[in-house]
Amino acid sequence: DIQMTQSPSSLSASVGDRVTITCRASQSISRYLNWYQQKPGKAPKLLIYAASTFQSGVPSRFSGSGSGTDFTLTISSLQPEDFATYYCQQSYSTPLTFGGGTKVEIK
Amino acid sequence: EVQLVESGGDLIQPGGSLRLSCAASGFTVSTNYMSWVRQAPGKGLEWVSLIYTDGNTFYADSVKGRFTISRDNSNNILYLHMNSLRAGDTAVYYCARVGRFGGTAEAFDIWGQGTMVTVSS
Numbered sequence: 001d002i003q004m005t006q007s008p009s010s011l012s013a014s015v016g017d018r019v020t021i022t023c024r025a026s027q028s029i030s031r032y033l034n035w036y037q038q039k040p041g042k043a044p045k046l047l048i049y050a051a052s053t054f055q056s057g058v059p060s061r062f063s064g065s066g067s068g069t070d071f072t073l074t075i076s077s078l079q080p081e082d083f084a085t086y087y088c089q090q091s092y093s094t095p096l097t098f099g100g101g102t103k104v105e106i107k
Numbered sequence: 108e109v110q111l112v113e114s115g116g117d118l119i120q121p122g123g124s125l126r127l128s129c130a131a132s133g134f135t136v137s138t139n140y141m142s143w144v145r146q147a148p149g150k151g152l153e154w155v156s157l158i159y160t161d162g163n164t165f166y167a168d169s170v171k172g173r174f175t176i177s178r179d180n181s182n183n184i185l186y187l188h189m190n191s192l193r194a195g196d197t198a199v200y201y202c203a204r205v206g207r208f209g210g211t212a213e214a215f216d217i218w219g220q221g222t223m224v225t226v227s228s
Contacts, residue, residue, distance in 0.1 A: 001168075034214040036152075043201055043218035044144075044152065050212035087152055091213045094165045096142075096154040 002026050002090050006099035012107040019075040021102045023088035028068045032092035035064055035073045038101075039084045047086075048073065078104070109133035109217055111202050116222030123192050123226070129185040129202030129219055137180040140205035142215065143187045145198035153198075156187065157205070169195075192226045199223050 003026035013019050023033065031051040036044040046055045048064040051071055061076045075082055083106055088099040115127040127143075143155040156176040157165040164176050175188040185202050199221040206216030 032212065036215070038152075043220055044215070045218070046206070046214050046216050049206070049208055049214035049216075053208065053212070055214075055216065089152070089154075089215070094157065095167050096157070098152040098154065101151045 001095055002029060002093060002097055004088055004090055004097050004099040006086075006088055006102050008102060009100060010103040010105060012105050013078050014107045015078055015080060017078045017107075019078050019082075019104060021073045021086055021088075021104075023066075023071045023073070023099050025069045025071075025090055025092075029090045029092035031067045032090055033064075033066065033071045034089045034091060035062075036087045036089065037082075037084045038087065044087065075104075111204065111217055111219035113200065113202055113219040113222040116200065116224045118225045118227065119192055120228050121193060121226055124188070124190045125192065125224060127187040127189070127200055127202075127222055127224070129187075131183045131185065131204075134204065134217075136178050136183050136185050140207065140213065141176075141178065141185045142203050142205055143176060143185075144201045144203055144215065144218075145196075146201070146221075147195075147198045150198075155200070158185070189224070192224075194226050197224060197226045 005024045033051045035048040038044040052064045085101045085103045110132045112130045142157045158176045173191045177186045201221045202219045203215035204217040
Protein backbone atom coordinates (compact mmCIF):
# COMPACT_ATOMS: atom_id res chain seq x y z
CA ASP A 1 0.00 0.00 0.00
CA ILE A 2 1.15 3.56 -0.71
CA GLN A 3 1.41 5.67 2.44
CA MET A 4 0.75 9.40 2.17
CA THR A 5 2.35 11.65 4.77
CA GLN A 6 1.30 15.27 5.11
CA SER A 7 3.09 17.98 7.01
CA PRO A 8 2.46 19.89 9.08
CA SER A 9 -0.59 18.31 10.70
CA SER A 10 -1.76 21.78 11.68
CA LEU A 11 -0.67 25.37 11.27
CA SER A 12 -1.75 28.80 12.40
CA ALA A 13 -1.67 31.63 9.89
CA SER A 14 -3.08 35.08 9.32
CA VAL A 15 -5.17 36.42 6.47
CA GLY A 16 -2.82 37.36 3.66
CA ASP A 17 -0.12 34.85 4.62
CA ARG A 18 1.46 32.46 2.13
CA VAL A 19 0.85 28.88 3.25
CA THR A 20 2.56 25.72 2.01
CA ILE A 21 1.47 22.16 2.80
CA THR A 22 3.63 19.17 1.92
CA CYS A 23 2.58 15.65 0.96
CA ARG A 24 5.02 12.76 0.55
CA ALA A 25 4.24 9.39 -0.97
CA SER A 26 5.99 6.20 0.19
CA GLN A 27 6.77 5.34 -3.45
CA SER A 28 6.63 7.17 -6.75
CA ILE A 29 3.11 8.04 -7.89
CA SER A 30 4.09 10.11 -10.92
CA ARG A 31 1.58 13.00 -10.84
CA TYR A 32 -1.42 11.00 -9.62
CA LEU A 33 -1.96 13.29 -6.65
CA ASN A 34 -5.09 15.21 -5.69
CA TRP A 35 -5.83 17.86 -3.07
CA TYR A 36 -9.12 18.39 -1.22
CA GLN A 37 -10.44 21.03 1.16
CA GLN A 38 -12.84 20.12 3.94
CA LYS A 39 -14.70 22.49 6.23
CA PRO A 40 -16.30 21.31 9.50
CA GLY A 41 -19.46 19.31 8.98
CA LYS A 42 -19.11 19.40 5.20
CA ALA A 43 -18.02 16.97 2.52
CA PRO A 44 -14.55 17.37 1.04
CA LYS A 45 -14.18 19.50 -2.08
CA LEU A 46 -11.75 18.75 -4.89
CA LEU A 47 -9.26 21.58 -5.36
CA ILE A 48 -6.48 20.21 -7.54
CA TYR A 49 -6.01 16.99 -9.52
CA ALA A 50 -3.03 15.52 -11.31
CA ALA A 51 -0.74 17.41 -8.91
CA SER A 52 -1.21 20.86 -10.44
CA THR A 53 -4.49 21.20 -12.39
CA PHE A 54 -7.24 23.35 -10.87
CA GLN A 55 -10.71 21.97 -10.55
CA SER A 56 -13.26 24.30 -12.12
CA GLY A 57 -14.13 27.25 -9.87
CA VAL A 58 -11.09 27.00 -7.59
CA PRO A 59 -9.46 30.39 -6.94
CA SER A 60 -6.08 30.99 -8.54
CA ARG A 61 -4.44 31.63 -5.14
CA PHE A 62 -4.33 27.83 -4.80
CA SER A 63 -1.55 26.05 -6.63
CA GLY A 64 -0.07 22.57 -6.62
CA SER A 65 3.27 21.22 -7.67
CA GLY A 66 5.43 18.14 -7.54
CA SER A 67 5.86 14.71 -9.05
CA GLY A 68 7.19 11.35 -8.01
CA THR A 69 7.06 11.30 -4.22
CA ASP A 70 7.01 14.95 -3.14
CA PHE A 71 4.15 17.38 -3.61
CA THR A 72 3.08 20.76 -2.30
CA LEU A 73 -0.13 22.75 -2.04
CA THR A 74 0.39 26.49 -1.78
CA ILE A 75 -2.11 29.18 -0.90
CA SER A 76 -0.52 32.43 -2.06
CA SER A 77 -2.58 34.80 0.10
CA LEU A 78 -4.75 33.14 2.74
CA GLN A 79 -8.37 34.30 2.79
CA PRO A 80 -10.91 33.91 5.62
CA GLU A 81 -12.78 31.20 3.69
CA ASP A 82 -9.58 29.12 3.36
CA PHE A 83 -9.48 28.12 7.01
CA ALA A 84 -10.18 24.41 6.72
CA THR A 85 -8.51 21.01 6.67
CA TYR A 86 -6.63 19.96 3.54
CA TYR A 87 -6.01 16.39 2.40
CA CYS A 88 -3.84 14.92 -0.30
CA GLN A 89 -4.83 11.64 -1.99
CA GLN A 90 -3.03 9.33 -4.40
CA SER A 91 -4.91 7.85 -7.35
CA TYR A 92 -1.94 5.84 -8.65
CA SER A 93 -3.13 2.48 -7.34
CA THR A 94 -5.62 0.79 -5.06
CA PRO A 95 -5.99 0.91 -2.17
CA LEU A 96 -6.50 4.62 -2.73
CA THR A 97 -4.99 6.48 0.20
CA PHE A 98 -5.25 9.89 1.79
CA GLY A 99 -2.79 11.89 3.81
CA GLY A 100 -3.62 12.51 7.43
CA GLY A 101 -4.75 16.08 6.80
CA THR A 102 -3.48 19.58 7.56
CA LYS A 103 -5.70 21.84 9.61
CA VAL A 104 -5.22 25.51 8.77
CA GLU A 105 -6.31 27.69 11.68
CA ILE A 106 -6.54 31.40 12.28
CA LYS A 107 -3.62 32.93 14.14
CA GLU B 108 -27.74 19.72 -11.16
CA VAL B 109 -25.09 17.10 -10.53
CA GLN B 110 -25.72 15.71 -7.06
CA LEU B 111 -25.27 12.70 -4.78
CA VAL B 112 -27.54 12.07 -1.81
CA GLU B 113 -26.72 9.33 0.70
CA SER B 114 -29.15 7.64 3.07
CA GLY B 115 -29.37 4.60 5.29
CA GLY B 116 -27.05 5.52 8.13
CA ASP B 117 -28.18 4.38 11.56
CA LEU B 118 -27.20 3.21 15.04
CA ILE B 119 -26.49 -0.50 14.74
CA GLN B 120 -25.23 -3.14 17.16
CA PRO B 121 -21.87 -4.83 16.64
CA GLY B 122 -22.22 -7.78 14.29
CA GLY B 123 -25.19 -6.21 12.55
CA SER B 124 -25.78 -5.34 8.90
CA LEU B 125 -26.72 -2.16 7.13
CA ARG B 126 -27.21 -0.99 3.56
CA LEU B 127 -26.27 2.53 2.53
CA SER B 128 -27.75 4.12 -0.58
CA CYS B 129 -26.46 6.95 -2.73
CA ALA B 130 -28.89 8.44 -5.24
CA ALA B 131 -27.30 10.26 -8.15
CA SER B 132 -28.81 13.01 -10.25
CA GLY B 133 -27.42 14.92 -13.21
CA PHE B 134 -25.20 12.04 -14.34
CA THR B 135 -25.30 8.26 -14.75
CA VAL B 136 -23.78 6.04 -12.06
CA SER B 137 -23.16 3.11 -14.40
CA THR B 138 -21.01 5.13 -16.80
CA ASN B 139 -18.76 6.49 -14.05
CA TYR B 140 -16.36 4.99 -11.54
CA MET B 141 -17.97 5.40 -8.12
CA SER B 142 -16.58 5.09 -4.62
CA TRP B 143 -17.30 5.16 -0.91
CA VAL B 144 -15.08 7.10 1.49
CA ARG B 145 -15.55 7.24 5.26
CA GLN B 146 -14.47 9.52 8.08
CA ALA B 147 -14.48 8.43 11.71
CA PRO B 148 -15.42 11.16 14.21
CA GLY B 149 -12.57 13.66 14.47
CA LYS B 150 -10.38 11.65 12.11
CA GLY B 151 -9.19 11.83 8.52
CA LEU B 152 -10.58 10.43 5.30
CA GLU B 153 -10.39 6.70 4.55
CA TRP B 154 -11.17 5.16 1.17
CA VAL B 155 -13.53 2.17 1.50
CA SER B 156 -14.54 0.81 -1.90
CA LEU B 157 -14.59 1.46 -5.65
CA ILE B 158 -16.66 0.13 -8.55
CA TYR B 159 -15.61 0.45 -12.16
CA THR B 160 -17.95 0.88 -15.11
CA ASP B 161 -17.27 -2.75 -16.08
CA GLY B 162 -18.41 -3.90 -12.64
CA ASN B 163 -14.99 -4.67 -11.19
CA THR B 164 -14.87 -3.85 -7.50
CA PHE B 165 -12.10 -2.98 -5.04
CA TYR B 166 -12.02 -2.75 -1.25
CA ALA B 167 -9.86 -1.51 1.57
CA ASP B 168 -8.36 -4.37 3.56
CA SER B 169 -10.27 -3.16 6.63
CA VAL B 170 -13.63 -3.97 5.01
CA LYS B 171 -12.79 -6.73 2.54
CA GLY B 172 -15.09 -9.72 2.94
CA ARG B 173 -17.58 -7.71 5.01
CA PHE B 174 -18.66 -4.86 2.70
CA THR B 175 -20.01 -5.07 -0.85
CA ILE B 176 -20.38 -2.20 -3.30
CA SER B 177 -23.07 -2.45 -5.95
CA ARG B 178 -25.30 -0.31 -8.12
CA ASP B 179 -28.85 -0.23 -9.45
CA ASN B 180 -28.51 1.01 -13.00
CA SER B 181 -32.26 1.41 -13.52
CA ASN B 182 -32.65 3.76 -10.57
CA ASN B 183 -29.19 5.36 -10.77
CA ILE B 184 -28.27 4.37 -7.19
CA LEU B 185 -25.01 3.24 -5.64
CA TYR B 186 -25.07 0.94 -2.61
CA LEU B 187 -22.77 -0.18 0.14
CA HIS B 188 -23.82 -3.39 1.87
CA MET B 189 -22.13 -3.69 5.25
CA ASN B 190 -22.05 -6.91 7.28
CA SER B 191 -20.37 -7.94 10.53
CA LEU B 192 -20.16 -4.34 11.61
CA ARG B 193 -17.60 -3.38 14.25
CA ALA B 194 -17.14 -0.33 16.47
CA GLY B 195 -14.25 0.69 14.21
CA ASP B 196 -16.70 1.10 11.31
CA THR B 197 -18.34 4.04 13.06
CA ALA B 198 -17.99 6.96 10.66
CA VAL B 199 -19.66 9.34 8.26
CA TYR B 200 -19.86 7.52 4.94
CA TYR B 201 -19.59 9.57 1.77
CA CYS B 202 -20.26 8.40 -1.75
CA ALA B 203 -18.20 10.09 -4.42
CA ARG B 204 -17.94 10.11 -8.18
CA VAL B 205 -14.51 9.42 -9.60
CA GLY B 206 -13.93 12.07 -12.22
CA ARG B 207 -11.61 11.03 -15.02
CA PHE B 208 -9.56 13.88 -16.43
CA GLY B 209 -7.69 13.62 -19.70
CA GLY B 210 -8.26 9.87 -19.73
CA THR B 211 -5.72 9.15 -17.00
CA ALA B 212 -5.98 11.37 -13.94
CA GLU B 213 -8.73 10.38 -11.53
CA ALA B 214 -10.10 12.24 -8.52
CA PHE B 215 -13.21 12.34 -6.37
CA ASP B 216 -14.95 15.29 -8.03
CA ILE B 217 -18.53 15.01 -6.74
CA TRP B 218 -19.34 14.12 -3.12
CA GLY B 219 -22.55 13.48 -1.25
CA GLN B 220 -23.32 15.11 2.07
CA GLY B 221 -22.57 11.91 4.01
CA THR B 222 -24.57 9.55 6.20
CA MET B 223 -23.62 8.61 9.76
CA VAL B 224 -23.15 4.99 10.79
CA THR B 225 -22.71 4.33 14.50
CA VAL B 226 -21.83 0.82 15.63
CA SER B 227 -22.45 0.45 19.34
CA SER B 228 -24.29 -1.74 21.81
